[in-house]
Each structure stands twice: as structure tokens, then as C-alpha cells.
Amino acid sequence: MTELRREDRQSFVHFLRMPTEMFDEILQRVGPRIAKQNTFYRNPLEPGLKLAITLRHLASGAKYRSMQYGWRVPHNTISVFIPEVCQAIIDEYVDEVMPFPSTMDDWKRIAEGFMEKWNFPHALGALDGKHVACKCPPGSGSTYFNYKKFYSIVLLALVDSDYKFIWADIGGRGAASDAQLWNASDLKSAIEDGDLDLPDAEPLPHDTEDIPYFYIGFVKPGMSFPSYTLEANFGRTNRRTDGDDAFGLRTFMQKPYGHRALALRKGYSITGSREHVEFQVLMSTMQHHPSTIRLIVTTCLVLHNLMRTRYPRLQNRLVDHEGRNQEIVPGEWRNGRQMRDCQVVQGPNRDNREGEKGTQYLETLD
Structure with missing residues (x-):
């Protein structure tokens, strides 16, 4: 050395x-x-x-x-x-x-970052889940065996506009779906109980009707918002989903809205540039005990945020960015392997009036 x-x-x-x-x-x-x-x-x-x-x-x-x-x-x-x-x-x-936002001003700074860097209003973070492969823990039966036919624990994470992790739930058993982990998470409970001091509803740009601030939930490969969007980058589809996936449409949760092929697309990946480029251990089948895996994954998130804070230029070539003509320039992370998506579980349609208003507004941005 x-x-x-x-x-x-x-x-x-x-x-x-x-x-x-x-x-x-x-x-x-x-x-x-x-x-x-x-x-x-x-x-x-x-x-x-x-x-x-x-x-x-x-x-x-x-x-x-x-x-x-x-x-x-x-x-x-x-x-x-x-x-x-x-x-x-x-x-x-x-x-x-990796501090969790504790005040309304903290959440507003995150929303301002999405607006400034991605031209995307009222976004408080992007949420997604990924599988981390592991060997079968002793005595666990099939509780860690996921729908893709390997053993894993699940990373459910929320990131801001600068690719930094805000919150993470690490250690969910692979057999569980995104919906099960999200519904049992402390973040969802805190949101529903009103404990997070989120910003009050405000009109979106060039509009007069109050719309709540919201999180963005990625749950299917390739779902994307129209034009001014954040994209999961796990494939491409043009099919709309109607609120029946892991992150159901809520006043505090928006989901990617399928649309026709777009010339301009905003690229955004929750796990893209970080884990599979910086930390190959997350791409291997870990032989550790689940408690050690949680430590290792958490350490990767902390080191990633530290790198983004201290030396952001070293990572800028890895991440997608916007060119001079508003086109998306793909980052080097796209050339590598990606972490495994979590399972999508079908459920009842839970759209609500406020969520539909937000979706309709975002569609008009095209």
C-alpha cells in the first residue's frame, strides 16, 4: 500500500x-x-x-x-x-x-435541489428498493429466498437530487416485497403520523392550486415521468400504471407516469452510480451473517455520501448529467452491472384526488 x-x-x-x-x-x-x-x-x-x-x-x-x-x-x-x-x-x-431532515427548511432545501438540478418541483426524495444477494442464513428456511430465485436482504433507500442517501431501511428479508417493507417502515409511519414537519402544500410553478410536497416511488422497470422527469433507468416502458404497485399513489407519494417516447429524458438512478461502481461487494453473493451485511451496506452508503460531500468531481463522470441542450449525457455507471430490483406486488387501486392532480400537472410539463 x-x-x-x-x-x-x-x-x-x-x-x-x-x-x-x-x-x-x-x-x-x-x-x-x-x-x-x-x-x-x-x-x-x-x-x-x-x-x-x-x-x-x-x-x-x-x-x-x-x-x-x-x-x-x-x-x-x-x-x-x-x-x-x-x-x-x-x-x-x-x-x-447522512443526517435525516429534521425541519421544514431541511425538506425545502431538498425540494429546491430537485427543482434546480432536475427542473422537478415539490420532490422530497426518490425511493426505491434493491436486493443484496447473500447465502441462506442458517435456520431461516425460505424467508430470505426472493422471487428471482436467490437469497437476499433488501435495501430500501431514499435519495436526494445530488445522489446522496437521506434514509435507508436495510435488512428486510428477500421474500418480502417492496410494499411489505415500505408499509412496515418507520419513514412511512412518520409521514402518516405527521411527525416529519413536511412543507405545507403550495402551488406548483405557473399554477394557482395548492399541491402537497411528495416523494417519488420507483417500482417498475422503465417507468418515467413525462419530460421533466427522474428515471429509474432499469429499462424502458411506455405503459402507465394506475396506483396498484408497492408505492401507492398518495398525497405524499407520486409514481412514474408512463408516456410516449420523449426526446428529452431526465436520467436518475437511486443505486446506479454508487453501489455497483464504488462497492463491488454489493454485487457479490455475501457470505456474512445478515447483521454483518447490514453493517457493510450501511458503511457503503455512508462512504458514498462522504465521497459526494468531499470529492463530488470524482464521481461526476459516473452519474448522468444534463448537457448544454438539455439532453441527458449517460454516466459511466450504465456500463456496469446493476443491483437487482425488488418484487412488485399487485394490490387495490389507491389513487386519490390530490395524487391525480399532481400527476395531471406533471403530464402537462411535456
Whole structure:
């Protein structure tokens, strides 16, 4: 690592998925949390080595038994300290880089970001779910076996206009659908109970009727809003759905509205540029216990937000962006593998008057 850092910094970035400056910052802040005392029996592993091994595992998805030869650290030792390092990173950074909005002004800043960057009004975040493959946990039966015929836990996440995670529910069993996880989530309960201090309804641009602020729920491949849209980028369809999927149409929830092929499309991916490019461990079949998987996934989200905060330019080539003529320039994330979508469960039509008003308004933006 020392030679790589000194002689080829670009390879260092490729190896750990972060610049040397960010590695140094994390080591300085997390090092005291993961350092062990010297004993008469043996000297402990250096915090820098433990951090580098952990970051390499997240970046590559390499198995512990294969990593032990390159790092000269036994695989059973690696299995002990990686969860400790992940927990230390979360404890040190989560409140700083992944704070949940606590005031009306915080939510309005998110909505202003969607309007400024995507020309999309009243959006408080984009919500989606993804499967993280894992081995079958002992004694779990089929509760982690999903509809795509592999074992997994589910990541349900809310992101803002800058590709930063705002909220995440990690650890849902693979057999559960988006609808089941969303209905049982603390976020949905807080929204329905009025605990989030969301902005009051206001007229949309060039309109006079008050429309509530809302979240955007992606539930089917390729669903898209017309013209001024955020797109899930999991395929393409032109078929409208009528509020019968995981994220039912509500005053606080809008869903992609199918439309004719559009010359201009806004590209947006919840998991696109981050997990599959930065953290290959999320693309592998994890061999860990579900509790360790939750730690690893949470650490990936925290590190992603830290990277977006400290070094956004390093990631700008990865994400979709708008060109000079308002065309979407695809990011490099599209060339890689994508995480697996969650199951869509059909249910009753739950459209409501306010949701339809919002949908109709968005259609007129074309």
C-alpha cells in the first residue's frame, strides 16, 4: 500500500475507490476507535492496515480466504475486525454525512435541489428498493429466498437530487416485497403520523392550486415521468400504471407516469452510480451473517455520501448529467452491472384526488 500510494496514486484510487486524502481523513478519525493495545503476547494490527483491508473488501467484494494471502492476515482475523471497522466508520460519520431532515427548511432545501438540478418541483426524495444477494442464513428456511430465485436482504433507500442517501431501511428479508417493507417502515409511519414537519402544500410553478410536497416511488422497470422527469433507468416502458404497485399513489407519494417516447429524458438512478461502481461487494453473493451485511451496506452508503460531500468531481463522470441542450449525457455507471430490483406486488387501486392532480400537472410539463 505504501509503494502504491507513493508511486501510482491513480491505482491507489482504483484499489480502494477513494483518493489518498480521503483515506487519511478516515484513518485519522476512525483510527482511535479501531486501535488495540499492545500486549506481551503479540502486537496488534495497525489501524491503517485494518482500514485498508476493510475498504478493499467493500471495493472488490473479495472473499476473506483470498484476501489473507495478499495481506498476510488470517481470514478468521479479517472476519473479526471488518465488522468492527464498519461500525466505527458508521459511528464516526453517519450523523455528519447522512443526517435525516429534521425541519421544514431541511425538506425545502431538498425540494429546491430537485427543482434546480432536475427542473422537478415539490420532490422530497426518490425511493426505491434493491436486493443484496447473500447465502441462506442458517435456520431461516425460505424467508430470505426472493422471487428471482436467490437469497437476499433488501435495501430500501431514499435519495436526494445530488445522489446522496437521506434514509435507508436495510435488512428486510428477500421474500418480502417492496410494499411489505415500505408499509412496515418507520419513514412511512412518520409521514402518516405527521411527525416529519413536511412543507405545507403550495402551488406548483405557473399554477394557482395548492399541491402537497411528495416523494417519488420507483417500482417498475422503465417507468418515467413525462419530460421533466427522474428515471429509474432499469429499462424502458411506455405503459402507465394506475396506483396498484408497492408505492401507492398518495398525497405524499407520486409514481412514474408512463408516456410516449420523449426526446428529452431526465436520467436518475437511486443505486446506479454508487453501489455497483464504488462497492463491488454489493454485487457479490455475501457470505456474512445478515447483521454483518447490514453493517457493510450501511458503511457503503455512508462512504458514498462522504465521497459526494468531499470529492463530488470524482464521481461526476459516473452519474448522468444534463448537457448544454438539455439532453441527458449517460454516466459511466450504465456500463456496469446493476443491483437487482425488488418484487412488485399487485394490490387495490389507491389513487386519490390530490395524487391525480399532481400527476395531471406533471403530464402537462411535456
